Amino acid sequence: MSHTALFEHFDRHAGGVDLKGGSTHYCPGCGHGLAHKYIGEAIVDLGIEDRTVMVSPVGCAVFLFYYFNTANTQAAHGRAPAVALGHKLAHPESIVISYQGDGDLASIGLAEIIHAAQLGLPISVIFINNTIYGMTGGQMAPTTLMGQPSTTAPQGRTAMQGQPMKVAEMIAGLDGVVYVERTALFDQRNRKKTQKAIKKAIRLQMEGRGFSLVEVLSECPVHWKMTPEESEEHVKNTVAEAFPLGVVKDEEREPWIAPLAPKFDAESMVSALGATDEKPPRFCNEFPSHLDPVDISIKFAGAGGDGAQTAAILLTQAAINEGFDATDIPSYGPESRGGTSYADVHVAKDEVLSPAAPTPHVLLAFNAPSLEKFASSVAENGIVIYDSSVISAPPDFPAGVKVYGVPCGDVAVKLGNKVVKNIVALGALQEATQLLADESILTVLRSVLKPKPELIEINEKAYAEGVRHVREGSPSLV
Amino acid sequence: MAKYSAITLDRELCKSCGRCIASCNKHAIAIGSETNQRSGMIPYEIDYELCNHCGLCMTACPEPWAITEGGYDLENPAARIRPAKPAAIQVRRIPLPDLEPLVLKGNHASAVGALLAGCRHVFGYPITPSTEGAEYLARVLPSLEGVFMQSCSEVATVNHMYGAGGAGVPTMTFTSSPGFTLMLEGISYMIGAELPGVFINVMRPGPGLGYIGPEQSDIKLCARGLGHGNTHAIVLAPSSPQEMLDLTMLAFELSFKYRNPVVVAADGYLGQITGRVTLPAEMVEPGLPDWAVRGDAEHKNNLNSSILQDWVELEKHNEHISGKYRAMERDEQLSSEFHTDDAELLIVACNIPARMAKAAVEALRREGHKVGLFQPLTIWPFPIDALAKLLERVDHILVVEASDGQLEDEMRLALNKADIAGIRFDHLRHMGGILPDDAEIVRTTHSIMGVPA
Numbered sequence: 001m002s003h004t005a006l007f008e009h010f011d012r013h014a015g016g017v018d019l020k021g022g023s024t025h026y027c028p029g030c031g032h033g034l035a036h037k038y039i040g041e042a043i044v045d046l047g048i049e050d051r052t053v054m055v056s057p058v059g060c061a062v063f064l065f066y067y068f069n070t071a072n073t074q075a076a077h078g079r080a081p082a083v084a085l086g087h088k089l090a091h092p093e094s095i096v097i098s099y100q101g102d103g104d105l106a107s108i109g110l111a112e113i114i115h116a117a118q119l120g121l122p123i124s125v126i127f128i129n130n131t132i133y134g135m136t137g138g139q140m141a142p143t144t145l146m147g148q149p150s151t152t153a154p155q156g157r158t159a160m161q162g163q164p165m166k167v168a169e170m171i172a173g174l175d176g177v178v179y180v181e182r183t184a185l186f187d188q189r190n191r192k193k194t195q196k197a198i199k200k201a202i203r204l205q206m207e208g209r210g211f212s213l214v215e216v217l218s219e220c221p222v223h224w225k226m227t228p229e230e231s232e233e234h235v236k237n238t239v240a241e242a243f244p245l246g247v248v249k250d251e252e253r254e255p256w257i258a259p260l261a262p263k264f265d266a267e268s269m270v271s272a273l274g275a276t277d278e279k280p281p282r283f284c285n286e287f288p289s290h291l292d293p294v295d296i297s298i299k300f301a302g303a304g305g306d307g308a309q310t311a312a313i314l315l316t317q318a319a320i321n322e323g324f325d326a327t328d329i330p331s332y333g334p335e336s337r338g339g340t341s342y343a344d345v346h347v348a349k350d351e352v353l354s355p356a357a358p359t360p361h362v363l364l365a366f367n368a369p370s371l372e373k374f375a376s377s378v379a380e381n382g383i384v385i386y387d388s389s390v391i392s393a394p395p396d397f398p399a400g401v402k403v404y405g406v407p408c409g410d411v412a413v414k415l416g417n418k419v420v421k422n423i424v425a426l427g428a429l430q431e432a433t434q435l436l437a438d439e440s441i442l443t444v445l446r447s448v449l450k451p452k453p454e455l456i457e458i459n460e461k462a463y464a465e466g467v468r469h470v471r472e473g474s475p476s477l478v
Numbered sequence: 479m480a481k482y483s484a485i486t487l488d489r490e491l492c493k494s495c496g497r498c499i500a501s502c503n504k505h506a507i508a509i510g511s512e513t514n515q516r517s518g519m520i521p522y523e524i525d526y527e528l529c530n531h532c533g534l535c536m537t538a539c540p541e542p543w544a545i546t547e548g549g550y551d552l553e554n555p556a557a558r559i560r561p562a563k564p565a566a567i568q569v570r571r572i573p574l575p576d577l578e579p580l581v582l583k584g585n586h587a588s589a590v591g592a593l594l595a596g597c598r599h600v601f602g603y604p605i606t607p608s609t610e611g612a613e614y615l616a617r618v619l620p621s622l623e624g625v626f627m628q629s630c631s632e633v634a635t636v637n638h639m640y641g642a643g644g645a646g647v648p649t650m651t652f653t654s655s656p657g658f659t660l661m662l663e664g665i666s667y668m669i670g671a672e673l674p675g676v677f678i679n680v681m682r683p684g685p686g687l688g689y690i691g692p693e694q695s696d697i698k699l700c701a702r703g704l705g706h707g708n709t710h711a712i713v714l715a716p717s718s719p720q721e722m723l724d725l726t727m728l729a730f731e732l733s734f735k736y737r738n739p740v741v742v743a744a745d746g747y748l749g750q751i752t753g754r755v756t757l758p759a760e761m762v763e764p765g766l767p768d769w770a771v772r773g774d775a776e777h778k779n780n781l782n783s784s785i786l787q788d789w790v791e792l793e794k795h796n797e798h799i800s801g802k803y804r805a806m807e808r809d810e811q812l813s814s815e816f817h818t819d820d821a822e823l824l825i826v827a828c829n830i831p832a833r834m835a836k837a838a839v840e841a842l843r844r845e846g847h848k849v850g851l852f853q854p855l856t857i858w859p860f861p862i863d864a865l866a867k868l869l870e871r872v873d874h875i876l877v878v879e880a881s882d883g884q885l886e887d888e889m890r891l892a893l894n895k896a897d898i899a900g901i902r903f904d905h906l907r908h909m910g911g912i913l914p915d916d917a918e919i920v921r922t923t924h925s926i927m928g929v930p931a
Contacts, residue, residue, distance in 0.1 A: 004542065006542045008543070009552075009553055009555060009558065011555045011558070012781075014787070014788070015555060016555035017555060018516070018552070019490055019491065019516055019517055019552065021552055021553065021555055022488070022490070022491050022543045022550060022552045023490075023491045023493070023517075023541055023543070023544070024540070024541060024542065026540060026541075027493075028493035028494055028495035028519070029493075029495035029496070029497065029540070030495075030540060031540065032540070033539075033540025033541055033542065034538075034539075034540045036542065037537075037540070037542055040542070048773075049778070050773070050774060050775035050778055051773040051774065052773050052778075053645075053771060053772065053773045055641075056783075062785060063785075063787075065781050065783060067542065069778070070773075070778055071771045071772055071773055071774075071777055071778045071779075071780055071781075072771065072780070072781045072782070072783070073640075073641065073644050073671075073771050073781070073782040073783070074671070074781070074782065074783035074784065074785055075637065075640065075641075075667075076637060076640070076663060076664060076667045079633070079634070079637035079640070079664070082629070082633075082634040082637035082638050082640075082641065083637050083638070083640050083641040083644070084641060085627070085638055085641060086599075086601075086637065086638040086639060086640060086641020086642035086643070086644065086645065086649070087641040087642070087644065087645050087771070087772070087773075088641075089599060089625045089627065089638070089641075089642060090599055090641065090642040090644075090645035090646070090647045090649070090772070091645050091647075091772040091773060091774075093773060093774070094645070094772050094773030094774075095773055096773070111630050111631060111633070111634065112630070112633075112634050112637070114630075115629075115630035115634065187500070187501075188501055188534055188537065188538065191537055191538065192537075195537075221495075227496075228495040228496050228497060229496050229500065232497070232500065260598075260623045260624070260625065261623050262598035262622060262623045262624050263621075263622045263623050264570075264572065264596060264761075264762075264763035264764075265572070266572050266573065266574050266575065266761065268621065268622055269574070269593065269594070269622070269761055270574065270575065270577065271621070272593065272618050272621045272622050273580065273590060273593070273618070273757075274580075275577045275578065275580060275757060276577065276578055277575045277576055277577050277578065278578065279578060280578065313581075313752060316581060316752055316753075317581045320579065320581050320754045325753070325754055326581075326753065326754065327751055327752060327753040328751070328752040328753075329747060329750060329751045329752070330750055352753070352833075353833055353834075353836045353837035353840060353916070354833050354834045354836070354837035354838075354915065354916045355747075355751055355753075355830075355833060356834070356913070356915055358915055358917065359917075
């Protein structure tokens with residue numbers, strides 16, 4: 001027997017019973033069988049019978065796995081390169097060969113092949129171009145020649161159906177590609193070239209150099225309505241005129257892909273998650289039930305860039321460190337800077353139930369529209385802190401609400417960085433509400449700023465200023 | 479050039495295409511005169527007087543075994559020895575130290591759950607409001623030598639997952655409703671080929687582009703519309719960052735247990751909400767299933783495929799898949815309950831509306847109303863067994879949901895199949911990103927219970 005990675009008996013072909021056990025499902029004169037044979041020989045020549053994963057397309061080669069004595073996977077129409085990449089990334093030692101026809105690759109699967117080629121991960125694509133849809137019965141393909149009749153362009157392809165797509169040239173123009181060659185099967189010389197090209201495309205993958213593709217011009221006598229012999233002549237004289245044969249790209253590239261060894265040890269995991277077994281220090285003796293017996297809600301409202309979101313998340317973290325439950329749910333406007341930016345925070349003794357804050361105990365507003373919008377929703381006996389550097393005329397508030405105007409923005413500018421106005425506000429919020437303890441918030445702040453220690457001082461000052469303003473000023477009681 | 483000892487043309491396998499004739503420099507091959515009784519073809523014949531055993535005809539023949547050196551024997555496939563399956567490598571559970579709770583956004587919590595479940599292969603395409611999950615993993619995976627790949631589309635994403643999941647590794651994606659729709663084809667293929675994979679669908683309003691707020695817009699899609707054909711997947715419905723983590727971990731386990739995709743259906747609110755997340759006592763080192771398709775000697779006989787040419791075989795395959803669905807329905811129902819013991823009205827809600835409903839139940843209980851919450855944690859299979867038990871006593875349900883009755887439809891179908899009738903249904907629904915809030919649930923409850931305003 002000649003050496004090949006094809007099965008000696010095609011047991012998957014209708015159970016391998018009778019003649020099906022020894023013959024392919026391809027029509028007489030079809031080129032697929034030759035491409036299969038050449039891949040099968042290359043796999044053995046390269047010694048990768050036990051390393052290869054073949055990816056079957058949808059189209060005439062859908063049953064590729066009947067024939068290849070390798071690991072096999074059958075992909076959805078057009079998606080073979082995407083499936084191949086999944087295999088390659090999951091097990092980079094696998095030699096992954098994606099096999100596709102022209103409808104599969106050049107029509108429905110164009111996005112997948114282009115991006116796989118541009119990505120350049122070493123996989124090998126064998127692309128069979130017979131200028132027609134075979135499996136579905138002779139419809140026009142992206143590669144169908146001008147004038148060529150098909151069941152969906154019975155008068156022959158015209159300009160109305162566009163020009164035939166030159167896949168090899170298109171793929172060769174992409175950066176991840178190391179090797180592209182177009183070959184044919186119509187005579188011995190071209191068959192030899194195809195054999196060599198297929199072997200090279202696979203070898204380049206073994207060497208880890210990049211993406212390679214071989215476009216094989218193949219015969220489809222049945223749908224061309226030609227004899228096998230006429231078909232070979234047709235490729236030679238007509239198809240190869242439209243799709244010139246030869247190497248389109250062959251680039252020297254150093255092997256670049258490094259195998260991965262995913263880590264599954266607890267230490268790496270703990271470090272990756274930034275988790276710790278160290279208990280955070282606690283500064284609160286009890287739940288701040290003066291605000292609510294079990295669940296306190298705080299609304300942060302401003303424009304994008306005001307720092308409302310950061311303030312909200314710092315407070316949430318601080319509350320959780322104190323052993324309470326807390327949640328934070330942001331709601332942004334469509335722009336990330338300048339649009340509205342709200343966040344609802346809950347701090348609960350045991351469990352936050354509804355995380356929204358339609359009637360907040362505490363409202364922190366950074367601009368007039370936000371204050372305007374939420375002033376009337378503040379709970380009875382609630383607390384409002386607003387940035388008095390931008391809000392000169394606060395609206396009416398429900399009875400019993402305590403209101404603190406703190407010039408957060410001005411204070412921050414005076415400190416030399418307007419960005420810290422949210423920390424001024426946070427200091428003010430804590431002082432006005434006695435929700436947690438100063439150190440609860442400052443500890444989180446310092447920990448968040450660990451990567452930028454130079455910013456700790458100004459943030460601490462900003463916080464202290466917020467506290468001072470509330471302590472020294474007197475709230476305007478509504 | 480006598481390269482080969484004996485060139486043999488098999489008269490039964492020859493398809494008479496004539497490629498060999500053109501290849502033969504010695505003109506030693508010609509069309510025969512008799513139709514072969516088994517193939518129906520008129521095979522070619524080699525004239526051994528002229529043949530120089532060069533083998534060019536072997537290279538020219540598209541049929542692998544029609545022209546060979548020394549001939550070819552068709553064998554009875556039943557008599558051949560089947561290759562043995564490789565031994566599966568079992569999942570390992572690795573203890574974690576006693577860690578402090580993390581403060582995580584829902585999407586991040588789900589990503590952490592994936593890492594703890596042993597997932598190191600993540601694919602995704604950006605879509606609000608799910609993207610933080612992918613971003614988190616893109617940041618963290620390199621330190622664990624894992625892979626995050628941004629695909630060119632959701633269509634490519636699900637097919638990367640088909641490949642990686644097919645190679646036996648835990649794989650996942652984060653997406654949101656419009657993106658999930660694009661993945662349905664691939665999900666159907668994964669179900670057909672029996673491949674695992676976890677889809678975190680952070681649902682948002684539709685139809686079409688809709689917008690980016692929270693909606694339980696895909697309950698119908700997840701429960702009844704996972705692509706073409708006989709498809710189902712377990713659909714988990716978290717309602718907090720903690721459940722995002724816990725249910726994502728569970729999703730991986732179930733996905734491998736059943737060799738089937740699993741969907742974690744979250745909502746836009748839940749993806750964005752930050753909260754306290756307690757880490758589990760153990761993490762997972764994945765095993766390697768015996769069916770994995772990968773390029774090594776042990777697994778080379780494996781095949782991932784959803785195509786079966788034989789109709790009888792295909793029906794059998796579907797019956798096998800349906801058998802898995804029945805097992806999921808029997809064994810994987812999950813729900814939680816809150817104040818249901820003596821409830822006279824059951825609120826049914828899942829995802830974020832369940833949190834609002836829980837707050838409403840607390841408030842109603844404070845007023846002395848006997849109201850309880852039944853929260854499905856699996857939308858498919860619907861946790862009908864637990865609900866049926868409650869309905870032995872209660873006959874009034876208020877369904878609270880952020881969709882136009884998609885959850886209620888699932889529940890009603892489950893009730894119908896369980897032959898449960900005579901239930902009074904009320905509902906509170908919102909869409910477009912608006913959520914039913916606790917005050918509104920309380921008001922609705924007052925109104926249906928006849929409590930004066």
